[in-house]
Amino acid sequence: MAQGERVNFKNPVICWIDERLPLFSMMHKEYAAFPTPKNFNYLWNFGALSLFMLVTMIVTGVFLAMYYTPSTDHAFNSVERIMRDVNWGWLIRYIHMNGASMFFIVVYVHIFRGMYYGSYKYPRELLWILGVIILLLMMATAFMGYVLPWGQMSFWGATVITNLFSAIPLVGNKIVTWLWGGFSVDNPTLNRFYALHYLLPFVIFGVSFLHVAALHISGSNNPLGIDVKSPKDTVPFHPYYTAKDCFGLTIFLIFFAVIIFFLPNYLGDPDNYIPANPMVTPTHIVPEWYFLPFYAILRSFTIDIHIPFTHVVLISSKLGGVILMFGAVLLMFFLPWLDRSPVRSAVFRPLYRKFFWIFVATSITLGWVGSRPPEGLPVIIGQIATAYYFVHFLIILPMLPKYEKTLPLPNSISEAVLKGR
Amino acid sequence: MAHPPSSTSDQTCGHCQQGDEENDSSRRDFLTLAAGAMAGVGTIVTAYPLIQSMNPAADVLAMATTEVDLSAVKEGQSLTVVWRGKPVFIRNRTQAEIDEARAVPMNDLKDPQTDQARVANSKFGGKDLPEWLVMVGVCTHLGCVPLGQKPTDPHGEFDGWFCPCHGSQYDSSGRIRKGPAPKNLEIPPYQFTDATHIKIG
Ligand code: HEM
Ligand code: FES
Numbered sequence: 001m002a003q004g005e006r007v008n009f010k011n012p013v014i015c016w017i018d019e020r021l022p023l024f025s026m027m028h029k030e031y032a033a034f035p036t037p038k039n040f041n042y043l044w045n046f047g048a049l050s051l052f053m054l055v056t057m058i059v060t061g062v063f064l065a066m067y068y069t070p071s072t073d074h075a076f077n078s079v080e081r082i083m084r085d086v087n088w089g090w091l092i093r094y095i096h097m098n099g100a101s102m103f104f105i106v107v108y109v110h111i112f113r114g115m116y117y118g119s120y121k122y123p124r125e126l127l128w129i130l131g132v133i134i135l136l137l138m139m140a141t142a143f144m145g146y147v148l149p150w151g152q153m154s155f156w157g158a159t160v161i162t163n164l165f166s167a168i169p170l171v172g173n174k175i176v177t178w179l180w181g182g183f184s185v186d187n188p189t190l191n192r193f194y195a196l197h198y199l200l201p202f203v204i205f206g207v208s209f210l211h212v213a214a215l216h217i218s219g220s221n222n223p224l225g226i227d228v229k230s231p232k233d234t235v236p237f238h239p240y241y242t243a244k245d246c247f248g249l250t251i252f253l254i255f256f257a258v259i260i261f262f263l264p265n266y267l268g269d270p271d272n273y274i275p276a277n278p279m280v281t282p283t284h285i286v287p288e289w290y291f292l293p294f295y296a297i298l299r300s301f302t303i304d305i306h307i308p309f310t311h312v313v314l315i316s317s318k319l320g321g322v323i324l325m326f327g328a329v330l331l332m333f334f335l336p337w338l339d340r341s342p343v344r345s346a347v348f349r350p351l352y353r354k355f356f357w358i359f360v361a362t363s364i365t366l367g368w369v370g371s372r373p374p375e376g377l378p379v380i381i382g383q384i385a386t387a388y389y390f391v392h393f394l395i396i397l398p399m400l401p402k403y404e405k406t407l408p409l410p411n412s413i414s415e416a417v418l419k420g421r
Numbered sequence: 422m423a424h425p426p427s428s429t430s431d432q433t434c435g436h437c438q439q440g441d442e443e444n445d446s447s448r449r450d451f452l453t454l455a456a457g458a459m460a461g462v463g464t465i466v467t468a469y470p471l472i473q474s475m476n477p478a479a480d481v482l483a484m485a486t487t488e489v490d491l492s493a494v495k496e497g498q499s500l501t502v503v504w505r506g507k508p509v510f511i512r513n514r515t516q517a518e519i520d521e522a523r524a525v526p527m528n529d530l531k532d533p534q535t536d537q538a539r540v541a542n543s544k545f546g547g548k549d550l551p552e553w554l555v556m557v558g559v560c561t562h563l564g565c566v567p568l569g570q571k572p573t574d575p576h577g578e579f580d581g582w583f584c585p586c587h588g589s590q591y592d593s594s595g596r597i598r599k600g601p602a603p604k605n606l607e608i609p610p611y612q613f614t615d616a617t618h619i620k621i622g
Contacts, residue, residue, distance in 0.1 A: 156565070160586070163564035178472075182481045183505035184559075192475065279501060279508050281565040283585050299587065302601060304531075316603045318562060374587050 005029070030216055035234035036241055037222035039417050043117075044220070044241075045248030046110040052249060053103040054208065058201050060096040061145075068148065070194035072187045075150035076275045094264040100142050101267045102256050104290035107135065115335075116356055118344030119221040125336040127214040132332045134207050139291070139329075141200040144193040146288060147185075151272030156285050158185045158193070164298070167319040184278060224416055225345025226409055233413035284373055292370030293363050298325040299374050300386040324386065331393045338393055341401040348407040352400055359392045486622035488614070491553070499570040501558060504621045508558035508566055509609060510582070511619075514593065519551055521580060522594035529598075532605045536594040539605070545613035555611050555619065556595045560584040562602035567591060582606070 006025045009015045018024045067086050069078040082089035111131070114120055120128035147158045162179050166172040181188030219228060228234055235241075259266065267289060271282050287295050301320035304313045315323070331338075346353040362385050369382035410416035487504040489511065494500050499512040522536040536551070543553040560567050562584065568574040569582030569591075577583035577590035579598045584590075589600030596605040611621040 160563040160565070163562075178476050180477075181475055182477050183485075184507045186506045188478070188481065278506060279503070279566060281586060285565070285586055304603075313603070317601045318603055 031242075032236065032238040034216065034237040035228070035231065036220055036237045037228055037233060037413055038235045038240075039222050039224060039413050040220075040241065040244070041223050042244075042248060043109065043113040043223075045245055045252075046106050046113060048245040049106045049249065049252055050103070050110055051208065052252075053099060053106055054201065054204060057096065057099050057103060058205070060092050060099060061198070061201065063092050064096055065198065068194075070148065070191050072150060072190055072276070075148060075190060079149040091260070094260045098256070098259050098264060098267060100145065101288070101290065102252075102259070103138065104142070106252075107138065108290070111135070111332075112360060114221075115359075116346045116353075117221055117223060118225050118339070118341075118346070120336045121339070121344050122336070123218045124214075124221065127211060127218060128336060129333055130207055130211040130214060132329075134204055134211060135332075136329065137200055137204045137207065141197060141204065142288065142290065144197040144200075146272075147190065147193045148197060149272060150190065150276045152274045152276055152280075152282050153269045153272040153285070155185060155276035155278065156281055157287055158189065160285055161287075162189075164318075164322050164325075167316065167322045169319070186278075221344065222413060223345060224347060224410060224413060225343065226413060229412045230414070286371055289367065289371075292368075293366035294325050294328060294370075296366040296370035296382045297328050297386045297389065298322065299370075300324065300379075300382045302379065302383075324390075328389060331390070335393070335397075339397040339400070341404065341406070343406045343409065348409055349400075349404060350407065351404040355392065355396050355400070358388075362388050362392070486620055488618065488620050490618055492617040496552065501570050502621070504557075504609060509621055510554075510556045510558040510570060510595070510606070512554045512570075514552045514554055516552075518580060518593035522592060522596075525592065525594075525596075531597050532603065534594075534596060534605055539594050539596070539608055542608070542611055543613070545616050550613070553619075554593075554595060555609065555621070556606040557609050558582075558606070560586065560589055560602055561597065561604040561606065562587055562589050562600070567606075 006018060006022055007028045009018055009024060014024050064082065067078060067082050067089060069075060079093070082093050084090075086092075114128065114131070143157075143161060147154045162176055162185060165179065166176045168175060177183065179189070180186065181192060222228075269286060269288075274282075286292070298321040301317050301324055303320075304317050305315040305320065306312060307314050341349060341352065343349055346356055365381065365385045366389065369378045369385065372378035410419070485505055487502060487509070489500070489502050491500070491511065491513070494511065494513045496513050497515050499510060501508050501510055503509070519536065525536075527533045527535070539556075540549075540551045540554055543550040543555070558566050558570070563586065565584050565586035567582035567584040567589070569576045575583045575585075577592075577599070579590055579592035581593045581595060581598075582591040584600065584602065587601050589602035590598050591602075591606055592598050594605075595608075597603070609621050611619050614620050
C-alpha cells in the first residue's frame with residue numbers, strides 16, 4: 001500500500017490518519033476512482049447485494065445469538081421466546097430466516113450472470129473459483145443454521161444430510177459418528193453446528209475480501225464481454241455505480257420487506273414449528289428451496305451398479321447419489337476450463353445463449369423435482385434433468401466452440417455504447 | 422583483515438565464498454526441511470486432540486446401555502425404545518412372520534443374512550427365543566425412522582417395515598428387500614438378562 005498514490009484529503013483528521021495508514025486513499029482508489037466499464041446492466045448489482053446480505057446476516061445473527069440457547073432442551077423454546085417475548089425479536093429472526101433465502105436468490109442470480117457473460121474466463125478464473133468456495137461455505141452455513149431452531153425439519157434434515165457421509169466406503173460410519181459427536185444427531189451435534197454457524201460467515205467474509213481483491217486486479221467484466229481498451233470505456237465507480245447500486249438496493253429492499261412483513265413463513269416449512277422428535281420422521285422431508293436442485297440430483301441415482309455378472313455392489317445407489325450431488329457443485333470449479341470459447345459474452349454466442357437458457361430451465365426443473373415426493377413421474381424427470389446437467393458441463397460446453405459461429409465483436413465498449421448496444 | 426588487494430586473492434575469495442554459499446545453501450536446505458518437518462509434525466500433533474474432541478465424549482459413551490422390560494409385549498406387538506438417542510424396534514413376532522422370514526431364499530436378498538443369524542442373541546437359559554426381533558429403527562439409507570411398529574402403519578410388501586422417506590421396504594426379519602437402502606436394519610448388541618428383560622448396548 002505504501003507504493004500506492006495518496007489522495008490529498010481536506011479534512012485534517014482524515015489527512016493525518018491517511019498519512020500514517022493510507023486506508024482512505026485505498027478506499028478512494030478501489031471504490032471511488034476505480035475505473036469501471038460504462039455499460040453495466042442491472043445484473044451487475046447482484047455482487048453488491050450479496051455483500052449487503054452477508055453483512056445483514058452477520059448483524060442479525062449476532063443479535064439472535066444473544067437470545068438463542070444451543071441445547072436440545074431449550075433451543076426450540078428459546079427461538080419461540082425470540083418470536084414472542086424478546087423486544088423486536090420477531091423482526092430480527094424474520095430478517096435472518098428470510099435473509100438466508102434472499103442471500104441465495106441474490107447469489108444464484110450473480111452466478112448465472114457470470115455464466116451468461118462468461119465472467120469466469122481468463123483473466124478471472126481465480127475470481128470465479130473464490131466465488132464457488134463462497135457458495136460452498138454458504139451452503140454449509142445455511143445448512144447448520146437451519147438445524148439451530150431444532151424443529152422437525154431441522155432434526156431430520158440434519159439426519160439425512162449427515163447420513164450422506166455414511167455412503168463413503170469403509171470409513172463412512174466413523175465419519176458420521178465423528179460429525180455427530182454421538183450415535184445420532186443430538187446435543188453435541190447442535191452445539192458444534194452452532195459454533196460453526198457462528199464462525200463460517202466470518203470465513204465467508206474473508207474469502208469475499210479475496211474475491212473482491214481479485215476483481216480489482218482483473219477489473220470487472222461487462223455485458224459485451226470485451227476488454228476495457230481506453231479510459232473512454234470506463235466511468236469512475238463513484239458516483240456512477242454507487243448511485244446505481246443504491247437504486248438497485250432500494251428495489252431489492254422493497255422485495256425483501258414484502259417477504260419479511262407479509263410472507264415471513266412462505267419460504268419455510270411449517271413442520272419446523274414442531275419441536276424435533278427423534279422417534280418420528282415427518283412423512284415428507286424437504287430441504288430449504290435453495291438446496292432443492294442438489295437434493296433432486298442426490299435422489300436421481302436409484303440403481304446399484306454391480307461388478308458385471310456378480311452380486312458385488314460397486315457403487316450403491318446411495319454412494320452414487322452422493323457422488324453426483326457433490327460432483328454437481330464441484331464441476332463449477334472447472335467451468336473456466338470446460339468452456340474454451342474465446343468469446344466471453346453470450347450476446348455474441350448464438351448457440352451458447354440457447355444452451356444457457358436450457359441449463360437455467362434444467363436447474364429450475366431440478367428444483368421442482370427436489371420438492372416432490374420421490375415417486376412416479378418426478379423421478380424420471382429428475383433423472384433426465386440430472387443427466388442433462390452433467391451433459392451441459394461435460395459435453396456441450398467443451399464441444400460448442402467447434403460448431404459455434406460467434407458474432408463479430410465490437411471494437412470497443414465506448415463504440416458499442418454509442419451505437420446503442 | 423589482511424587481504425592483499427590483488428585480483429588473484431579476490432578471485433580466491435570469491436571462489437571461497439561461492440564454496441561457502443554452496444555449503445550454506447545445502448545446510449540451509451536441510452534446516453528448512455527439518456523445520457518444515459517439525460512444523461508439520463507439530464500441526465498434526467496439535468490437530469489430533471482437536472479433531473478427536475469431536476468424537477463421542479465419555480458421558481455420551483456411558484449412556485450407551487438401555488434396559489427394557491418385555492413382559493407387556495404380547496405376540497404380534499411391537500415396542501419402540503430409545504437407545505443412544507435412536508429408536509430401537511423390538512417385536513414379538515408371530516409364528517407366521519418367522520416362517521415367512523425363514524422361507525426366503527438367500528438369492529432374493531440384497532444384503533444376504535439368515536433370519537436365524539438376526540435373532541441369534543435372542544436366547545435365555547439355553548432356550549432360543551426367535552420371536553424377539555431387536556433392531557435399530559433407523560433406515561440404512563439416510564436415517565429416517567421406518568413405519569411398521571403400529572398395526573395401523575404401512576408394513577410394505579414384505580410384512581415388515583416401510584420407510585416413508587424414499588420408499589425402502591424391510592421384511593419380517595428387518596432385511597432390506599426393495600428401495601434404495603443398501604443394508605438390513607442394524608442389530609444392536611443386546612442380551613436377555615432374564616426371560617422377560619433385555620439389556621441393549
Ligand atoms: C452466511 C451467513 C448466514 C446464513 C446463510 C445463516 C442462515 C441461517 C438460517 C437458515 C437459520 C435458520 C433460521 C430459522 O429457520 O429459524 C439461521 C439461524 C440462526 N443463525 Fe444464522 N446465518 C448466517 C449468519 C449467522 C451469524 C454470523 C450468526 C451469529 C453471529 C448467526 C446466528 C444464528 C442463530 C443464533 C440462529 C438461531 C435462531 C433462529 O433459528 O432463528 N447466523 N441462520
Ligand atoms: S431414509 Fe429410508 S428410504 Fe431413504
